[in-house]
Amino acid sequence: MAINTTISEVPIRERRLKALTGYSGSVKDLAARTSPGCSITNRERSFSQTSSCSSGCAQTLLSGILDAAVVNHAPVGCLGDSLYQNIAHHYGQFHRGWAYSNVNMVSTNMGESDTVFGGADRLRDGIREAYRRFSPKAIFVTTSCASGIIGDDVQGIIDELKGEIPIPVVPVHCEGFRTKVWATGFDAAFHAILGSIVKPPQRKNPERINIINFRGSARVYITELFGRIGLKPVFVVPFATVAELEGMSEAAATLTICGTLGSYLGTALEEKYGVPYVKSSPPHGSVGMDSWLTGLGRAVGKELEIEQLIRTEKQAVQGELAQIRARLSGITAVLGMGPGFSLSYLRVLDELGIKVLYGASWHYDQQYDHGAQPAITTEMALRDEDIPFSIGEQQNYEIANLLNELKPDLYFSRHPGSSVWAAKQGIVTVPVMDEYTAFGYHGLVNFGWRIVDALANRRFVTNLSRRVRLPYQDWWFEQNPYHFLAEEEAA
Ligand code: SF4
Incomplete structure (x- = not known):
């Protein structure tokens, strides 16, 4: 067993998951160098902003x-x-x-x-x-x-x-x-819940599915979707009661909206209580949802029912998706998000026909608690096209430099502190705050229309950029964005 819930403190991600906070390269390079048998070391910064x-x-x-x-x-x-x-x-x-x-x-x-x-x-x-x-x-x-x-x-x-x-x-x-990896705080919270709140199962509940998420805005849709195949989602941890948390050990499977969030809790429930943890890529967009639902089907022995569900849901959005792709063709973007979302959203934007010039992740776990590379990394590395990619704990000065150099049509961010600066640089910014943005087939279409709307009104950011003085001197914009990132030390 990898996880020990009886110790007082959860080991930090840098040690447990070999998490990185300093890297600059590409998706394929990162995937290859963090594969089993390979090695990569963290690149430290000689200058760092508040994180x-x-x-x-x-x-x-x-x-x-x-x-x-x-x-x-x-x-x-x-x-x-x-x-x-x-x-x-x-x-x-x-x-x-x-x-x-x-x-x-x-x-x-x-x-x-x-x-x-x-x-x-x-x-x-x-x-x-x-x-x-x-x-x-x-x-x-x-x-x-x-x-x-x-x-x-x-x-x-x-x-x-x-x-x-x-x-x-x-x-x-x-x-x-x-x-330096703030997501270690998720693990600390789950460690406390696992050690003192979750109870051994009284009986197994074959209908119950734990869904690890934040505020659960899509819970009505998911409840209806899972209800069609006889499953009942229980959303944890926010908006659950202590009694609901006590019963997590009785579930038939655990899903997570984000691997960074769910890795520790999902793996611990599997190791300690035999609740299968679905280790798919996140359910963002159509491809992500296929993977999430297929993993669930396998975990609970409902492969055929899930196959049918996917077919129906997918068919319903094909026409609209084609319209959106036509509207967004040729649009370019940069994105900066936590690791559970950044690689997954590269794929979401690709599904919408947007060309991603650069992706940044706020940290990166070389492996999850179950011991394997995140599924989304492995999947993204198999694509023909490689994408430049960096890792930094939301160092906004690096992102500002990148945006100044690449001048994309759009910036996508999962943290508002980063999106504000992009808007001040005159770039249309779409913050992805709700964890169920671009959730599955319908979410992908909704997200696509939101982007179309955002692009239709560039005046706000154009006016903003004319009136705001950025805190950076020209000197900084003439440097490489990763000027303060030290060379990698030999492993
Ligand atoms: S906010 Fe966090 S980093 Fe800052 S002093 Fe408090 S515990 Fe420490």
Whole structure:
């Protein structure tokens, strides 16, 4: 077994999955050099812009659990991300037609003296306050650089409160300084859930399919689609209850909307409880959806039913897809996204007839937790055409340089911090914020029309670029975008 859920901290992705944050080359080169038996080393940067933190990813998942609460043992600034988490929570509520409510989070608000004398009292108070305020079924205590560096005994304090707080209180080790790969925070959250919330199966449920996702905007469609073949999706982790998480071990299979997100949880459920994890490429676009559904069919023994489902769904969009391709033919694009989406969206854009000039990924896992190269990498490397590709933890200065050089018609980004700058450079920008954008056959068509619409109105970005002064000097635009990326060291 590769995953050990009994240890206190999940090993970071750089060690566990040989994750890279510095690379410049191409899709085929990356695929070849990260294949079994080959080697590649990370290229460090001598200059780096602000990036994200793994606690944000952990809290994005945990704050969405409907009847749980999060105590962030940190200075209050570390909870700045909660603004985004609250907006994302409202987004999920909007899609369910629910009244808006805020996420259940508190900060222990560590100050200077706590970093000298320890923050134990603040943590005790924070846990008590979260229990009093939210009456949750579980509390997750997320750590930070400050509580990690001074070595507060989080587990010890939780143990002290056992008689007083009669629910699971679970430490989540997601200090930002441990890793450059913010997706390690997903693993930290899942590690906590696997170790303290998920229960051994009472009975197997042959209908239940775990779907690892974020806010689940496509859940009505998926529920209807799976219902046609006798399956019932349960969407985790945000918008699930603690009881739903306890029962993940009883499912017939686990699917994920994104391999980067689901690798740890899916693999652990398979290894520990025998729940098959579908290791297909992500369900973006038509080809991705074929792979996702076929993998599901194989996992639950419903290959024929799935084949029929694919045929029906695909047929329904062929006419519109042809129209969109005609409209987008000759359009060029650059994209920058997390690794679960970047390679997959190269294929989505290809399906829409868009020529991708360059792809950037915010990190890259050389292998997933099940031990193999991501399926999408292997598949993309088999295509005739190679695509220039880089890896960097959302270094916007590199992307700005690239866009200035390549001048594409479109920039696609899965992080708004990056899309804003492209728009200021006068490039039509399509942010891919919802994880179900371009989901399957119908999602591909909807996404295609959204791009057609975006291209029809270039005036906004043109005006914006005329009025905004970028923070870069001409000197930077004359350099290679990867000027600050060191040469690769010998393995
Ligand atoms: S945990 Fe560390 S990296 Fe993350 S927000 Fe707090 S100080 Fe910054």
